Amino acid sequence: MGRLTLFLFFAVAALTSAVASAGDVAIVVRADLPADNLSFSEVRKLFTGDRQFWSSNLRVTLLIRAPAARERDMVLKTIYQMTEAQFRQYWISKVFRQEAASGPKIVYSNEMTAELVFAIPGAVAFVDASQVPKGLKVLKIDGRLPGEKGYPLH
Amino acid sequence: MTIRRRLTLSFLAILALFSLNLAIYFWSNLRRQATVESLRRAISAQVLIASINQNVNDLNKQVSLLSQVATDAAGGAAPAGADPAELSVFNGQIDAVSSQISELSELAEGAARTKVESFAKTYLDLGRSWKLFYSNFGVNQSKAITELAIRAEPLSGKVLREFLPELQRDEKSRVDAASANFYKVARLTDRITILIFALSSVFATAVAYSVSRYLTRGLRRLKEGAEAIGSGNLDQRIALPAKDELGDLAQGFDAMAANLSAARAELTLAHEQEKRKSEELSLTLDQLRRTQDQLIVQQKLASLGALTAGIAHEIKNPLNFVTNFAEILVDMLGDLRQDLGRAAEGVSDLLADLEQNAAKIREHGKRADSIVLGMLMHSRGQSGARQTINLNLLLAEYVKLAYHGMRAQDASFNVTIEEDYDSSIGPISAIPHDLSRVFLNVANNAFYAVHQKKLRAGDAFSPTLSVRTRNLGRSAEIRIRDNGDGIPEEIRQKVFEAFFTTKPAGQGTGLGLSMSYDIVVQEHRGEIRIESEPGRFAEFIITLPKGAGFE
Numbered sequence: 161m162g163r164l165t166l167f168l169f170f171a172v173a174a175l176t177s178a179v180a181s182a183g184d185v186a187i188v189v190r191a192d193l194p195a196d197n198l199s200f201s202e203v204r205k206l207f208t209g210d211r212q213f214w215s216s217n218l219r220v221t222l223l224i225r226a227p228a229a230r231e232r233d234m235v236l237k238t239i240y241q242m243t244e245a246q247f248r249q250y251w252i253s254k255v256f257r258q259e260a261a262s263g264p265k266i267v268y269s270n271e272m273t274a275e276l277v278f279a280i281p282g283a284v285a286f287v288d289a290s291q292v293p294k295g296l297k298v299l300k301i302d303g304r305l306p307g308e309k310g311y312p313l314h
Numbered sequence: 315m316t317i318r319r320r321l322t323l324s325f326l327a328i329l330a331l332f333s334l335n336l337a338i339y340f341w342s343n344l345r346r347q348a349t350v351e352s353l354r355r356a357i358s359a360q361v362l363i364a365s366i367n368q369n370v371n372d373l374n375k376q377v378s379l380l381s382q383v384a385t386d387a388a389g390g391a392a393p394a395g396a397d398p399a400e401l402s403v404f405n406g407q408i409d410a411v412s413s414q415i416s417e418l419s420e421l422a423e424g425a426a427r428t429k430v431e432s433f434a435k436t437y438l439d440l441g442r443s444w445k446l447f448y449s450n451f452g453v454n455q456s457k458a459i460t461e462l463a464i465r466a467e468p469l470s471g472k473v474l475r476e477f478l479p480e481l482q483r484d485e486k487s488r489v490d491a492a493s494a495n496f497y498k499v500a501r502l503t504d505r506i507t508i509l510i511f512a513l514s515s516v517f518a519t520a521v522a523y524s525v526s527r528y529l530t531r532g533l534r535r536l537k538e539g540a541e542a543i544g545s546g547n548l549d550q551r552i553a554l555p556a557k558d559e560l561g562d563l564a565q566g567f568d569a570m571a572a573n574l575s576a577a578r579a580e581l582t583l584a585h586e587q588e589k590r591k592s593e594e595l596s597l598t599l600d601q602l603r604r605t606q607d608q609l610i611v612q613q614k615l616a617s618l619g620a621l622t623a624g625i626a627h628e629i630k631n632p633l634n635f636v637t638n639f640a641e642i643l644v645d646m647l648g649d650l651r652q653d654l655g656r657a658a659e660g661v662s663d664l665l666a667d668l669e670q671n672a673a674k675i676r677e678h679g680k681r682a683d684s685i686v687l688g689m690l691m692h693s694r695g696q697s698g699a700r701q702t703i704n705l706n707l708l709l710a711e712y713v714k715l716a717y718h719g720m721r722a723q724d725a726s727f728n729v730t731i732e733e734d735y736d737s738s739i740g741p742i743s744a745i746p747h748d749l750s751r752v753f754l755n756v757a758n759n760a761f762y763a764v765h766q767k768k769l770r771a772g773d774a775f776s777p778t779l780s781v782r783t784r785n786l787g788r789s790a791e792i793r794i795r796d797n798g799d800g801i802p803e804e805i806r807q808k809v810f811e812a813f814f815t816t817k818p819a820g821q822g823t824g825l826g827l828s829m830s831y832d833i834v835v836q837e838h839r840g841e842i843r844i845e846s847e848p849g850r851f852a853e854f855i856i857t858l859p860k861g862a863g864f865e
């Protein structure tokens with residue numbers, strides 16, 4: 161299986177992250193989310209639907225870009241390690257087996273991602289590290305921010 | 315209690331038991347139906363919940379996967395909004411679950427219902443949220459997702475992970491309880507039914523047994539009583555204390571027995587009276603016969619009397635001549651002796667003999683005359699003069715006379731005469747002339763009897779005559795007994811009839827005892843009877859009243 165492929169950020173508003181290395185994908189959450197740093201395995205659990213709650217009351221809502229987005233391809237490769245078809249199959253069976261209450265929500269743009277992350281407490285999404293919307297918190301993975309050396313979503 | 319009432323009561327009791335059985339049966343049925351109903355409701359609810367669960371799950375899956383599927387279908391682009399038909403199908407699915415929930419709410423009871431109601435409310439919110447999601451899907455994708463993530467998913471989580479499992483648990487326990495209750499009730503009602511049936515059987519058997527026992531007992535006693543009465547024991551009483559038909563019957567029997575007994579007693583009395591009457595009648599008849607016999611005898615005697623009177627009259631004249639001439643002869647012989655003086659001794663002896671013979675002729679002439687006189691008197695029904703006499707002397711004299719008369723006929727004849735006179739008798743009033751004829755005849759008969767026996771038996775036989783008298787106070791008794799052949803029973807009454815004799819023709823007239831009977835019974839108001847044992851003895855017993863002033 162190939163290593164992580166970097167996707168380009170969908171350029172929108174003014175960049176907050178000054179030192180974002182091009183190609184990294186950031187995991188963004190609402191600023192009030194009680195988490196700053198996750199291990200990579202925790203990230204995987206989060207995105208495979210194995211962890212569905214942040215805390216007892218706060219549900220995890222996955223926001224994933226529709227196919228053909230760079231972020232999606234990157235995440236499929238690095239986190240899911242699945243092809244597009246495997247990914248689809250994975251979620252359908254997960255929902256049907258009732259292992260997950262709901263599947264990931266499909267978003268079609270960075271703006272929509274930002275809007276929904278702001279709107280939904282517990283939402284978690286990917287954006288190009290260079291285009292992280294203002295006001296969102298970027299989670300560290302294994303203590304590293306996007307652009308830092310060893311950041312897995314590269 | 316009457317049998318009818320007893321039977322009616324038994325019947326009613328059994329009917330009541332029967333009704334109880336029926337009631338228990340219906341009650342059991344109702345109880346079972348109730349439990350079946352609650353079981354049915356519980357099962358329906360369970361099925362309904364399963365269906366609701368399934369439907370909600372389906373909806374949830376549909377909603378969860380919709381955005382993915384729609385995006386895939388759109389080839390990665392944002393999907394178009396749902397068309398109105400799809401929307402209405404989706405909304406219809408949601409509403410169908412709503413109506414299932416309200417159906418469930420109707421099936422639920424008590425605490426379960428409030429639970430269902432809060433579930434319904436939650437589901438209403440969920441449905442609304444889903445509808446909102448769907449109507450915004452493809453139109454305002456962000457709003458749709460936000461709605462889904464913020465409202466629908468927590469609600470559906472709550473519905474699928476809290477409400478429905480809880481309701482399922484509740485309904486399962488309800489079904490378990492209902493089915494347990496169903497079996498419990500079934501067992502209970504079965505037991506009660508069997509118990510009541512057994513009790514009914516026992517009671518019915520007891521009633522049947524007691525009634526039949528009572529009846530057979532009573533009937534047996536009646537039968538025994540009836541048999542006893544039937545076999546003639548009229549004193550038998552059944553005396554059943556029961557105040558019912560059996561008791562009445564027993565009373566009837568007893569009354570019948572009493573009546574029969576009384577009737578029998580009456581009959582016996584009547585029979586005895588009849589018997590006494592017939593005895594009296596036969597006594598009267600006997601008397602009548604005797605009177606008739608006497609009448610016949612008297613009639614015979616009367617005709618004999620007339621005959622005797624004629625004969626006596628004819629004999630009396632010549633007897634007078636004999637007597638008179640014998641007297642004259644005695645006188646003449648006396649004169650002749652005086653005339654002759656004491657000249658010739660031999661003539662004198664001859665004269666003396668002549669004189670003696672003439673005197674004898676005179677004496678016997680006189681006697682014959684007196685006999686004829688007696689015959690005349692007898693025939694005329696007159697009796698001689700009553701005098702005071704010494705019975706013993708008179709008897710002894712005439713017994714001796716008879717003996718000498720017998721000896722005159724057969725000089726070789728000897729009889730031992732035993733005499734036993736009771737001197738305490740004293741004087742009695744009697745007609746000695748007639749009485750002497752009685753003694754003479756009875757003694758003559760006795761001597762004749764022993765003489766006849768002597769002639770036949772020879773030396774082996776010693777003739778004996780026993781003469782006894784006895785003082786009986788008011789009367790005197792004379793017994794003259796010989797050891798001759800006796801008088802057979804069959805002729806014992808006939809001997810007193812006139813002209814009855816067993817002597818050879820020319821020897822007896824058969825008048826002796828007839829005359830004696832008249833003299834003793836009619837003249838002296840005495841009795842004459844015979845005791846005899848044929849071949850051994852004959853005894854004539856004469857009882858004479860002493861007469862007024864001699865007792």
Ligand SMILES: Nc1ncnc2c1ncn2[C@@H]1O[C@H](COP(=O)(O)OP(=O)(O)OP(=O)(O)O)[C@@H](O)[C@H]1O
Nearest residue numbers: 759760763809815816817822823824825826827852
């Ligand atoms: N002592 C006696 N023993 C047996 N028979 C007797 C005796 N006395 C009377 N009789 C019977 O009674 C009969 C009648 O007696 P009764 O004196 O009347 O008549 P008689 O003796 O036969 O005749 P009569 O007296 O005229 O000579 C007798 O013929 C005799 O058969």
Ligand SMILES: [Mg+2]
Nearest residue numbers: 755758759826
């Ligand atoms: Mg005689």
